[in-house]
Amino acid sequence: MAENVCINPDLSEEDMDPEVATRMIILGPKADVSESEIVNQLHLLGLPLTIKQTCYGAMVSGKEEDVMEAIKEIRKLDQYNIFTKDRGFPPGDPRRCRGHRKGPREGFHQMEKEFQLLGYVSDALKNPKKISLEEEKCIPVDELKNIIESCSNGEDSHNMNKKNKNKNKDTI
Amino acid sequence: MVKVAMFPPNSLILADLIERKGHEPLALQKAVRKKVVDPEIDSPPMNITEEDPIKGLKYAAIEVPSGVRGRMSIIGPLIDEAEAAIIVEDAPFGFGCIGCARTNELSTYYLRRRGVPTLELVYPKTKEETTDMVNKINTFLDSLPKSEEENNG
Numbered sequence: 001m002a003e004n005v006c007i008n009p010d011l012s013e014e015d016m017d018p019e020v021a022t023r024m025i026i027l028g029p030k031a032d033v034s035e036s037e038i039v040n041q042l043h044l045l046g047l048p049l050t051i052k053q054t055c056y057g058a059m060v061s062g063k064e065e066d067v068m069e070a071i072k073e074i075r076k077l078d079q080y081n082i083f084t085k086d087r088g089f090p091p092g093d094p095r096r097c098r099g100h101r102k103g104p105r106e107g108f109h110q111m112e113k114e115f116q117l118l119g120y121v122s123d124a125l126k127n128p129k130k131i132s133l134e135e136e137k138c139i140p141v142d143e144l145k146n147i148i149e150s151c152s153n154g155e156d157s158h159n160m161n162k163k164n165k166n167k168n169k170d171t172i
Numbered sequence: 173m174v175k176v177a178m179f180p181p182n183s184l185i186l187a188d189l190i191e192r193k194g195h196e197p198l199a200l201q202k203a204v205r206k207k208v209v210d211p212e213i214d215s216p217p218m219n220i221t222e223e224d225p226i227k228g229l230k231y232a233a234i235e236v237p238s239g240v241r242g243r244m245s246i247i248g249p250l251i252d253e254a255e256a257a258i259i260v261e262d263a264p265f266g267f268g269c270i271g272c273a274r275t276n277e278l279s280t281y282y283l284r285r286r287g288v289p290t291l292e293l294v295y296p297k298t299k300e301e302t303t304d305m306v307n308k309i310n311t312f313l314d315s316l317p318k319s320e321e322e323n324n325g
Contacts (some may be wrong), residue, residue, distance in 0.1 A: 016209050026184060083188045088204030107182070113264050114184045120299045121185055124306035125192075131307045133291065133315075 014050070014061075015090040021064040022087040023071060025057040026111070028118040031081035038074060038082075045070055052091045056111065057082075059091045080122040174316045177254030177288075179280055180263050181247055189306065190258070193313040198250040207246070220245070232278060243275040248282070256316050257283045257290040258309060264295065289316060 014020055025038060039053045042060060047070055049062035060067055075082050087107075094100040098108075139147075174195045178186040181200035190197040207213055212221060220242045228241030231248040251257075259280055284290060291312040296302040 011209075016211070018206070018209050020209075021205070024184075083184055084191070085182075085184045085187045086199045086201035086205070088201040088208055090208070093208075110180075110182065111184060117185065117296065117302050120296075120302035121189075121306055123299070124303040127303075128310060129303075129307045130311055131304070133308060133311055 011090065011093070015093075019063055020061060020090070021067050022059060022061040022090055023067050023084050024054075024059050024087050025071070025074060026083045026085070026115070026118070027057045027078075028081035028083060028122045029115070030119050030122055032078050033082075038077070041074060041077060042070055045073055050091060056115070059087065061091050080125045081118075083118060083121075174255045175253055176313070176316075177251055177257040177283060179257070179259040179276075179283060181250060181279070183260065183263070186258055186260065186309070189309050190313065193310065195256075195313060195316065198253055200247065200250070203246045203250060231282065237274070239272060240274050240278065243272055244278060247275065247279050251279065251282045251286060254283070254286060254288055256288050256312075257286065258312065259283055259290060259292045260295050260305075261292065262295045 027033065027035065027038070035053050035055070035057055038058045039051055042049065042051045042058060047062065047066045049060050049066055049070060052059040052061075060070055062070075071084050075084075089096040096105045096107075098105050175198055176190045176195050177198045178190065180186070181198070187197040187199050210221075224245040225238055225241045227245035228238075228243075228248065231244040232241045261280075289312075291308065293305050293308060294301075296305045
């Protein structure tokens, strides 16, 4: 019989609290800090948080204001290479935990794909540029015709002037 | 601070960029969290309550598969809340809760129909494309109007 991967979890009171938020802290490939440094720093903040070290960085869970303060502080370590996102499930929830699911958790594949771009994203964040959001459009055919005509007319008159000059030179 | 809906609604890059600019990303995870802490549901988001398909009916007709309606009952209210939107097309995520092509089509359709400032991009594959995407998103987020509360304040 197939194993039940939809386990009914026995969540703690904290995990069932609607004011509690969980955040994933993901390190970009060019990060100057390690996962353990992040976790140490989180512990040093002294906030009432549940902190878990993971392969991609860390996970913090606690009251939303504490979590946001921790994120704000932790970003200072490496502003352009620390990325964060919300997580719906509390840390170690058996419905999402890889250890219980006998395979990668659902969000893994997306994170794997997005991780491939994080290095480029941090480079772009370091060197910001203001660019136009307007789409480049093709020139209408009539306008293009007008431009060609005006150019060819200009060339014709230019050639005529050259010929006249040469004629004048010959006569002199 | 403007509430910005994004597609894919659980994107790490989009949510992070929106937050860096001081706006609020309308992330799917927050909506899922509400379901997770609901004691009536055994295994969210796989289980849905009888109210969910009814909520989903606002966004999808009765003939539409119940899976789409169930998903729309979570994504739909986020779209309704949006004051701006960023849509990234051709994102290579076909897994998990975002792996339903019809829901994806319906979500982008509703986001476009909302009439809020929308930025549409294609998922980047190279460094140049990624740089371009990040710059466009940052320029778009800078150009967003301040929310009514801030204007009144």
